[in-house]
Amino acid sequence: AQSVSQHNHHVILSEAASLELGCNYSYGGTVNLFWYVQYPGQHLQLLLKYFSGDPLVKGIKGFEAEFIKSKFSFNLRKPSVQWSDTAEYFCAVRSGSARQLTFGSGTQLTVLP
Amino acid sequence: EADIYQTPRYLVIGTGKKITLECSQTMGHDKMYWYQQDPGMELHLIHYSYGVNSTEKGDLSSESTVSRIRTEHFPLTLESARPSHTSQYLCASGEGISLSGANVLTFGAGSRLTVL
Numbered sequence: 001a002q003s004v005s006q007h008n009h010h011v012i013l014s015e016a017a018s019l020e021l022g023c024n025y026s027y028g029g030t031v032n033l034f035w036y037v038q039y040p041g042q043h044l045q046l047l048l049k050y051f052s053g054d055p056l057v058k059g060i061k062g063f064e065a066e067f068i069k070s071k072f073s074f075n076l077r078k079p080s081v082q083w084s085d086t087a088e089y090f091c092a093v094r095s096g097s098a099r100q101l102t103f104g105s106g107t108q109l110t111v112l113p
Numbered sequence: 114e115a116d117i118y119q120t121p122r123y124l125v126i127g128t129g130k131k132i133t134l135e136c137s138q139t140m141g142h143d144k145m146y147w148y149q150q151d152p153g154m155e156l157h158l159i160h161y162s163y164g165v166n167s168t169e170k171g172d173l174s175s176e177s178t179v180s181r182i183r184t185e186h187f188p189l190t191l192e193s194a195r196p197s198h199t200s201q202y203l204c205a206s207g208e209g210i211s212l213s214g215a216n217v218l219t220f221g222a223g224s225r226l227t228v229l
Contacts, residue, residue, distance in 0.1 A: 009153060034217070043117075044203065044220040090156065100171070101218065103148075103156040 002027045002095040006104035013081055014112050021076040021107050023065075023091030033074040034092040034101070035065055044090065050074065061085070083113045116140075119204050119221035126194055127229050134189045134224045136204035145187040146218065148203040149173060156203065162187055194228045201225045 003026040013019060025031060035047040048059025055067040065076045074091060091104040117138040126132055138145065143164045148156040148171075158171030162181040176198070177191050187206075191198055202225075205218040 004155070036220075043222050044205075046217060049217065100146075100158055100161065102172075105153060105155045 002093055002102045004091050004093050004102050004104035006089075006091055006107050008107045009105070010108045010110070012110045012112065015083055016080050017111075019076070019078040019081045019085070019109070021089055021091075021109070023074045023076065023104060024072050025074070025091075025093040025095070025102075026072065027093065027095035028072070029096045031096075032094040033065070033067060034094075035059065035063070035074075035076050036090045036092060036103075037087050038090070038106075039087045047076070047089070081109075081111050083111045085109060086111045117204060117206055117219055117221040119202075119224050121224060122222060123225050123227075125227045125229065128193075128195055130194050130228075132191050132194055132226070134202055134204075134226070136187045136189070136221060137185050138187075138204075138206040138219070138221075139185065140206060140219065141184065142206035142208055142219075143184065144207045145181065146205040146207070147171075147177075147179060147187070147189050148205065149175065150201045150203055150223070160189065194226075196228045199226060199228050 005024045033050040036044050037047045038044045050057045050067045058064045063078050088106045088108050090106045092101045094101050120135045145162045147160040150156050157173035159173050159175040160179040162168045168179050177189050179189050201223050203223045204221040207218040
């Protein structure tokens with residue numbers, strides 16, 4: 001069965017700091033990878049996704065993620081965070097013939113003004 | 114505007130009560146899902162449906178039941194609520210696995226259930 005690990009449960013940064021949130025998955029075959037974000041009081045929404053092709057994908061609000069197949073990783077990055085990036089971030093994977101997404105446990109990001 | 118709606122947003126009830134969490138989407142998606150979300154934990158899939166009259170149980174065992182009589186409507190029911198059912202329940206819909214193999218979901222705002 002596929003699994004997703006997000007090792008950082010809570011990250012606290014100051015504005016303008018760089019961000020990298022880790023995401024590792026367990027499946028060795030073809031994968032679709034996603035980052036979802038949940039801002040306070042709002043719906044969970046798609047931040048970015050990887051299907052195939054360029055392993056560096058860009059999403060909304062200046063976020064990007066890099067798929068490194070050899071490391072089974074899909075880390076989320078942003079060079080300079082803003083207070084408005086405070087939210088919970090979930091990594092998700094659909095692997096091989098699986099019909100469903102598997103989500104990680106989430107990382108709560110707090111950006112201090 | 115196409116969207117997915119969940120009601121109620123918050124519900125506090127006593128043990129033994131029957132509750133139904135409503136979920137409706139206006140996007141015409143065939144696939145709908147219910148996830149259970151607890152603080153600091155993964156989103157766990159508890160039910161899904163690939164179309165009218167099709168329902169399946171997800172990875173996480175749940176005492177709840179679902180129905181899919183209409184494409185746009187996917188309610189979740191607990192016949193007799195218990196404190197262990199206290200959680201946030203998220204409904205989602207999607208076009209399922211497209212030709213590209215993708216599975217992009219649109220989520221509702223969630224229903225936070227507290228059983229006393």
